Amino acid sequence: MSNEDILNPKQMPHEPEKATLEGKNKFVGFWFFLGGETVLFASLFGTYLALNDSTAGGPGTEELFGLELVFVMTMLLLTSSLTSVYAMYHMKNNNFSKMMVWLGVTVALGLCFLGFEIYEFYHYIHEYEFTFRSSALGSAFYTLVGFHGGHVLFGLLWIMTLMGRNAKRGLNLYNAPKFYIASLYWHFIDVVWVFIFTVVYLMGKVG
Amino acid sequence: MEKDTNSTHNEFEKAEHKQEMQHQVISFVMMIIFTIAAFALVVSDISKYFTIPIILLLAVVQVVFQLYYFMHMKNKGHEMPALMIYGGLAVAFMTILTFTTIIWW
Numbered sequence: 580m581s582n583e584d585i586l587n588p589k590q591m592p593h594e595p596e597k598a599t600l601e602g603k604n605k606f607v608g609f610w611f612f613l614g615g616e617t618v619l620f621a622s623l624f625g626t627y628l629a630l631n632d633s634t635a636g637g638p639g640t641e642e643l644f645g646l647e648l649v650f651v652m653t654m655l656l657l658t659s660s661l662t663s664v665y666a667m668y669h670m671k672n673n674n675f676s677k678m679m680v681w682l683g684v685t686v687a688l689g690l691c692f693l694g695f696e697i698y699e700f701y702h703y704i705h706e707y708e709f710t711f712r713s714s715a716l717g718s719a720f721y722t723l724v725g726f727h728g729g730h731v732l733f734g735l736l737w738i739m740t741l742m743g744r745n746a747k748r749g750l751n752l753y754n755a756p757k758f759y760i761a762s763l764y765w766h767f768i769d770v771v772w773v774f775i776f777t778v779v780y781l782m783g784k785v786g
Numbered sequence: 787m788e789k790d791t792n793s794t795h796n797e798f799e800k801a802e803h804k805q806e807m808q809h810q811v812i813s814f815v816m817m818i819i820f821t822i823a824a825f826a827l828v829v830s831d832i833s834k835y836f837t838i839p840i841i842l843l844l845a846v847v848q849v850v851f852q853l854y855y856f857m858h859m860k861n862k863g864h865e866m867p868a869l870m871i872y873g874g875l876a877v878a879f880m881t882i883l884t885f886t887t888i889i890w891w
Contacts, residue, residue: 590796597863610867614874621878625885650825657821661814664856668807672800766856770849777845781824785834 587751591673596759598752605756613767620771623726624778627719631783635714638707640783649780652695653772656731659688660769663762670758675750678758682742685765689735696728720779727775730768737761813855820844 592598597606631640666681700721703709711721738761745754824841854860859867 593799594863607866610870613867614870617871617874618877618881621881622885624878625882628882629885629889646825646829650821653821654818657814657817660852660856661810664807664810664814668803668810671803763857766852769856770852773845773848773852776821777824777841781828781841782838784828785837 586753587749591671591750591755592752595671595673595750595752595755597756599756602752602756602759605760609760609763613763616767616771620723620726620774623719623723624774627723627779630715630719633715635716637713637717638709640716640720640779641786643703643707643709644780644783646780646784648695648699649776652692652699653776655688655692655695656769656772659685659692660766662688663765667759667762670750670755673750678750679742679746682738682758686735686738686742689731689738689765693728693731693735696724696731700725724775724779727768727771730771734761734765734768737764810855813851817848817851820848 586599595602597603662681662684666678666685669675669677669681709717711717741754741757741761745757748754750758821844824844827837827841853871857867858864859871
């Protein structure tokens with residue numbers, strides 16, 4: 580059996596993402612990375628919590644935030660998490676075209692989320708003159724939420740690159756771990772967002 | 787013969803995937819409900835000493851669903867991911883505690 584046959588079996592094994600040694604290594608390595616990301620975001624959350632009263636005479640969180648927009652953004656990101664679960668479901672059933680469709684939906688939802696976030700920042704800067712430099716709250720807010728937005732952008736580019744590169748190749752044991760890990764990253768972005776909408780927006784609105 | 791066993795095996799796998807998918811859809815519905823509950827609590831303007839602990843709890847439960855169902859941590863072979871995530875969370879907790887107490891005191 581040639582290397583090509585091993586990587587392209589007629590049937591996918593039980594867990595295609597962990598069927599090869601490379602896949603297993605990617606899986607463990609990626610979770611190691613996620614542990615580190617948890618700490619990274621914790622430091623940003625800690626900074627935000629410590630400084631969220633330091634408005635330097637500028638607008639505070641209660642005045643700034645609008646819950647309608649945050650609710651729409653939350654629903655978009657939560658739904659995109661489910662659509663990437665659908666993509667992985669079709670990957671496990673070795674259905675490449677359906678996997679690509681659901682990944683496409685995930686990317687579309689993620690782009691909508693990013694568009695709303697850009698609008699949100701634009702709105703704060705132009706309506707309230709609330710910028711990165713206006714107060715300690717501003718710095719902490721834009722660093723935390725902007726870092727998350729950066730992760731969304733990176734995740735979108737990652738998934739789109741994978742889709743483009745493998746469009747004609749179909750699914751095999753070489754790229755299955757790549758798709759799986761990109762979807763884990765996407766879920767982790769949603770995990771971080773759950774804490775952002777709770778700690779930053781909802782707690783900011785409660786006062 | 788070999789082909790036959792393969793196809794039964796395949797059927798079994800597909801059924802298994804389908805069941806996992808159902809669990810994931812249920813957890814998605816739960817997550818949506820938790821989110822709406824958290825927003826509703828904040829909008830309804832109840833005392834913040836009640837609202838804040840509840841919305842934090844809702845967030846934690848929602849994240850547990852996300853990690854265990856969407857990210858498959860409930861499946862076999864996830865000891866390493868659990869070690870990494872809980873290790874990360876322990877450091878995260880200490881970090882937040884340190885940052886907030888340094889500024890408050």
